[in-house]
Amino acid sequence: xxxxxxxxxxxxxxxxIVGTAHVLYDPxxxxxxxxxxxxxLSFLPEAVIRPGTAxxxxxxxxxxxxxxxxxxxxxxxxxxxxxxxxxHGGLVLSLERMxxxxxxxxxNLQATVEPGVITQVLMDAAAEKGFLYPVDPASRGSCxxxxxxxxxxxxxxxxxxxxxxxxxxxxxxxxxxxxxxQTGANTLKNASGYxxxxxxxxxxxxxxxxxxxxxxxxxxxxHSLVMLASFFSNEAACQxxxxxxxxxxxxxxxxxxxxxGVEWVLEYETLDFEAKEGVQAYxxxxxxxxxxxxxxxxxxxxxxxxxAFGSGDVLLAESAAQKEALWKIRHTMPHSIKANSVYKEExxxxxxxxxxxxIKGIKAIGDQYGFRSVCYGHAGDGNLHVNIIxxxxxxxxxxxxxxxxxxxxxxxxxxxxxxxxxxxxxxxVQREFMDVIYPPAHLELLRAIKKAFDPNNILNPGKILx
Amino acid sequence: xxxxxxxxxxxxxxxxIVGTAHVLYDPxxxxxxxxxxxxxLSFLPEAVIRPGTAxxxxxxxxxxxxxxxxxxxxxxxxxxxxxxxxxHGGLVLSLERMxxxxxxxxxNLQATVEPGVITQVLMDAAAEKGFLYPVDPASRGSCxxxxxxxxxxxxxxxxxxxxxxxxxxxxxxxxxxxxxxQTGANTLKNASGYxxxxxxxxxxxxxxxxxxxxxxxxxxxxHSLVMLASFFSNEAACQxxxxxxxxxxxxxxxxxxxxxGVEWVLEYETLDFEAKEGVQAYxxxxxxxxxxxxxxxxxxxxxxxxxAFGSGDVLLAESAAQKEALWKIRHTMPHSIKANSVYKEExxxxxxxxxxxxIKGIKAIGDQYGFRSVCYGHAGDGNLHVNIIxxxxxxxxxxxxxxxxxxxxxxxxxxxxxxxxxxxxxxxVQREFMDVIYPPAHLELLRAIKKAFDPNNILNPGKILx
Numbered sequence: 001x002x003x004x005x006x007x008x009x010x011x012x013x014x015x016x017i018v019g020t021a022h023v024l025y026d027p028x029x030x031x032x033x034x035x036x037x038x039x040x041l042s043f044l045p046e047a048v049i050r051p052g053t054a055x056x057x058x059x060x061x062x063x064x065x066x067x068x069x070x071x072x073x074x075x076x077x078x079x080x081x082x083x084x085x086x087x088h089g090g091l092v093l094s095l096e097r098m099x100x101x102x103x104x105x106x107x108n109l110q111a112t113v114e115p116g117v118i119t120q121v122l123m124d125a126a127a128e129k130g131f132l133y134p135v136d137p138a139s140r141g142s143c144x145x146x147x148x149x150x151x152x153x154x155x156x157x158x159x160x161x162x163x164x165x166x167x168x169x170x171x172x173x174x175x176x177x178x179x180x181x182q183t184g185a186n187t188l189k190n191a192s193g194y195x196x197x198x199x200x201x202x203x204x205x206x207x208x209x210x211x212x213x214x215x216x217x218x219x220x221x222x223h224s225l226v227m228l229a230s231f232f233s234n235e236a237a238c239q240x241x242x243x244x245x246x247x248x249x250x251x252x253x254x255x256x257x258x259x260x261g262v263e264w265v266l267e268y269e270t271l272d273f274e275a276k277e278g279v280q281a282y283x284x285x286x287x288x289x290x291x292x293x294x295x296x297x298x299x300x301x302x303x304x305x306x307x308a309f310g311s312g313d314v315l316l317a318e319s320a321a322q323k324e325a326l327w328k329i330r331h332t333m334p335h336s337i338k339a340n341s342v343y344k345e346e347x348x349x350x351x352x353x354x355x356x357x358x359i360k361g362i363k364a365i366g367d368q369y370g371f372r373s374v375c376y377g378h379a380g381d382g383n384l385h386v387n388i389i390x391x392x393x394x395x396x397x398x399x400x401x402x403x404x405x406x407x408x409x410x411x412x413x414x415x416x417x418x419x420x421x422x423x424x425x426x427x428x429v430q431r432e433f434m435d436v437i438y439p440p441a442h443l444e445l446l447r448a449i450k451k452a453f454d455p456n457n458i459l460n461p462g463k464i465l466x
Numbered sequence: 467x468x469x470x471x472x473x474x475x476x477x478x479x480x481x482x483i484v485g486t487a488h489v490l491y492d493p494x495x496x497x498x499x500x501x502x503x504x505x506x507l508s509f510l511p512e513a514v515i516r517p518g519t520a521x522x523x524x525x526x527x528x529x530x531x532x533x534x535x536x537x538x539x540x541x542x543x544x545x546x547x548x549x550x551x552x553x554h555g556g557l558v559l560s561l562e563r564m565x566x567x568x569x570x571x572x573x574n575l576q577a578t579v580e581p582g583v584i585t586q587v588l589m590d591a592a593a594e595k596g597f598l599y600p601v602d603p604a605s606r607g608s609c610x611x612x613x614x615x616x617x618x619x620x621x622x623x624x625x626x627x628x629x630x631x632x633x634x635x636x637x638x639x640x641x642x643x644x645x646x647x648q649t650g651a652n653t654l655k656n657a658s659g660y661x662x663x664x665x666x667x668x669x670x671x672x673x674x675x676x677x678x679x680x681x682x683x684x685x686x687x688x689h690s691l692v693m694l695a696s697f698f699s700n701e702a703a704c705q706x707x708x709x710x711x712x713x714x715x716x717x718x719x720x721x722x723x724x725x726x727g728v729e730w731v732l733e734y735e736t737l738d739f740e741a742k743e744g745v746q747a748y749x750x751x752x753x754x755x756x757x758x759x760x761x762x763x764x765x766x767x768x769x770x771x772x773x774a775f776g777s778g779d780v781l782l783a784e785s786a787a788q789k790e791a792l793w794k795i796r797h798t799m800p801h802s803i804k805a806n807s808v809y810k811e812e813x814x815x816x817x818x819x820x821x822x823x824x825i826k827g828i829k830a831i832g833d834q835y836g837f838r839s840v841c842y843g844h845a846g847d848g849n850l851h852v853n854i855i856x857x858x859x860x861x862x863x864x865x866x867x868x869x870x871x872x873x874x875x876x877x878x879x880x881x882x883x884x885x886x887x888x889x890x891x892x893x894x895v896q897r898e899f900m901d902v903i904y905p906p907a908h909l910e911l912l913r914a915i916k917k918a919f920d921p922n923n924i925l926n927p928g929k930i931l932x
Contacts, residue, residue, distance in 0.1 A: 198664035419651035448918035
């Protein structure tokens with residue numbers, strides 16, 4: 001595609017659309033919008049535009065389609081797959097000003113929001129009315145609902161409540177042509193033609209820009225309990241995960257943490273917790289519901305399962321403070337690794353009973369390629385975040401040889417019935433591995449769909465597909 | 467599209483692919499496969515083919531693509547939207563021989579099945595291992611999983627457990643080109659490119675033919691209770707529906723029945739039940755779980771809500787026989803109407819709190835156009851099956867004027883935030899109403915997606931889109 005550089009007259013047109021104050025091209029702003037949370041990658045846009053309405057988004061896309069200017073939509077910039085990087089320059093289109101909760105409909109248990117609403121803000125607004133919006137990715141305090149939709153986001157509670165895919169009823173979307181459509185209806189079910197709603201979810205801003213979303217809310221559980229169990233091997237911990245479901249219990253969170261991850265946390269932050277000798281892995285387990293007695297019974301049953309798989313200590317947290325203390329170990333883990341090392345994070349996902357084989361295989365591949373890894377993640381849904389630590393690897397190997405190791409990790413993942421990403425998306429950094437999971441006929445279909453929506457390839461080019 | 471009639475040499479080729487016994491073109495077979503369960507519609511195919519493997523399906527589609535022969539995939543033929551009607555002749559491709567449950571994976575709570583497995587057969591096989599496959603459309607005793615996938619099927623338990631959309635992890639699909647792809651991975655979450663899995667679900671066999679499906683199973687609830695409540699107005703019954711959720715309870719079924727529907731049932735079958743004077747509507751409510759005490763507490767809470775909305779008698783069924791007796795009223799309703807009248811069934815769906823407005827509006831439209839209607843359905847998800855009874859309407863009005871009335875029903879549905887179909891699909895009979903809910907830009911996208919998958923339009927042509 002022959003993209004055109006932004007000309008002064010195009011900037012004028014864009015300024016007419018959104019107002020002068022919302023087209024920015026000073027060096028500091030361009031730098032601020034040149035990266036997301038993906039490794040140390042950075043690409044400068046030519047300008048940043050901040051529309052306030054769907055009509056403005058529409059006018060911008062029409063203009064950019066006419067002048068062949070690439071447009072990279074951006075939420076809060078918390079992507080871990082590089083999906084908000086303007087790799088072809090052009091415009092970064094930030095949704096930050098479209099941040100209104102338009103309605104919380106108590107009659108229908110639905111919320112209507114703009115894409116720039118912070119996930120935690122929506123969760124709090126729903127909770128205030130007695131409802132639960134359960135999709136809480138790690139970055140929920142800063143990430144936007146729009147970005148969550150673009151990536152099909154998850155988080156620890158997917159295991160019981162599903163991903164954002166299960167909560168989006170309807171979307172208002174601006175197509176690359178500038179047309180504004182509703183993808184569906186504000187209903188809990190819809191069998192009226194191909195589901196553009198589901199197609200938009202996880203499309204990483206390459207098919208259209210979401211300007212409004214209608215979400216399902218559910219009654220809020222009133223009680224929860226949290227347990228932390230230790231294990232003397234990764235395999236034993238992962239085998240216990242699968243057994244909990246077979247015992248008939250669906251926890252509201254079931255997180256796996258390698259000992260090494262806990263050690264990073266304890267170095268990074270002072271916590272009242274000690275990683276006992278011999279312990280290799282931890283499971284953090286939460287159950288929620290409306291009946292405390294039922295939850296205690298569940299925890300007892302779970303403890304029985306854990307014991308059968310040779311667990312060591314099992315801590316049970318009942319008070320809010322105790323629960324928070326246990327969760328803090330898990331929540332601090334990504335930051336502790338990020339703050340102290342050069343790393344790459346892979347978002348592997350497999351059927352949950354295959355986790356032991358996945359972890360074992362990853363360690364073997366690490367040994368072969370000379371990298372260390374720290375694994376943690378949403379074991380309840382087989383979603384393992386693999387943090388590859390540069391440590392002693394030389395720069396050349398880190399840059400070139402490592403990708404072969406990552407390819408092997410994904411080949412292993414695929415052979416176990418899994419795939420590249422459970423919740424972070426493909427974006428810019430995993431494009432090169434798409435051929436590991438999809439044959440050419442599949443990739444051709446993805447390309448044809450992209451072309452049907454965006455014939456000039458102006459919307460988030462360079463993402464998902466090579 | 468210039469479809470070609472089936473030539474003897476093409477039949478020879480098809481016979482070579484599947485064997486002579488599985489290409490049928492005797493008049494009786496053609497008649498048997500000329501209709502589904504949609505009204506009295508009938509279109510003769512030129513031949514019926516019954517492949518036994520994905521490779522055979524692939525070879526058939528390659529052949530039909532070469533000779534431009536329309537192919538109508540067919541499950542059990544229980545469609546209510548005409549999606550299995552061979553409206554352009556050509557081949558009916560029946561999946562009836564591909565009926566194996568390939569695996570029930572107890573470690574991962576997953577089932578792998580061929581498309582011709584009867585829904586109830588899968589439910590029973592899952593239950594035998596202690597698992598629940600909860601998606602049970604009314605036709606579950608005869609319909610196929612493949613057809614359920616093609617229509618995004620639901621049923622009474624959607625309100626708690628979701629539609630089949632929430633249970634399909636991965637599909638093997640034969641594309642019109644003959645290529646065989648996996649749409650996703652066998653994982654509970656997947657953020658690896660556009661979701662072809664979700665795009666295939668509800669595409670009514672127009673984009674590809676599903677030859678294998680991996681489904682999620684969940685732990686089986688051990689207990690349930692069923693209540694039947696009567697109301698003196700439709701509105702009061704529907705208002706109570708919404709209030710139950712606001713009280714924090716998600717029932718496993720919440721069905722609405724108009725008095726007229728119950729009267730049809732009582733005429734059709736001898737039941738130990740009387741429709742008391744003054745009662746206008748009924749709610750059938752089921753709760754399920756693992757703790758009987760919790761369920762009794764839920765029922766008590768629900769009864770309080772019902773009373774607040776002026777319910778009359780509330781029956782509580784505890785024994786299996788009592789529960790079945792109450793469910794029988796609801797389950798018999800479609801048959802009782804079908805057996806005794808010429809009718810059309812519309813599958814309207816709205817946000818659940820808008821049900822009172824929908825029912826009121828439908829009655830007013832009926833008065834204006836001179837038709838009667840009997841309404842029942844999945845009130846918990848706002849999905850109302852509207853059975854329009856011909857009764858005294860003359861043939862000319864039934865054929866021509868009625869469609870204007872139906873259009874008005876859909877316009878009303880759309881104005882309430884709803885859409886054409888909650889679970890029956892668009893198929894052949896609702897195509898003409900797609901413009902009520904989608905603007906041209908949306909329909910163009912649907913057409914472009916169809917073209918990306920099926921450039922020669924050989925697969926189930928004449929469905930979804932005019």
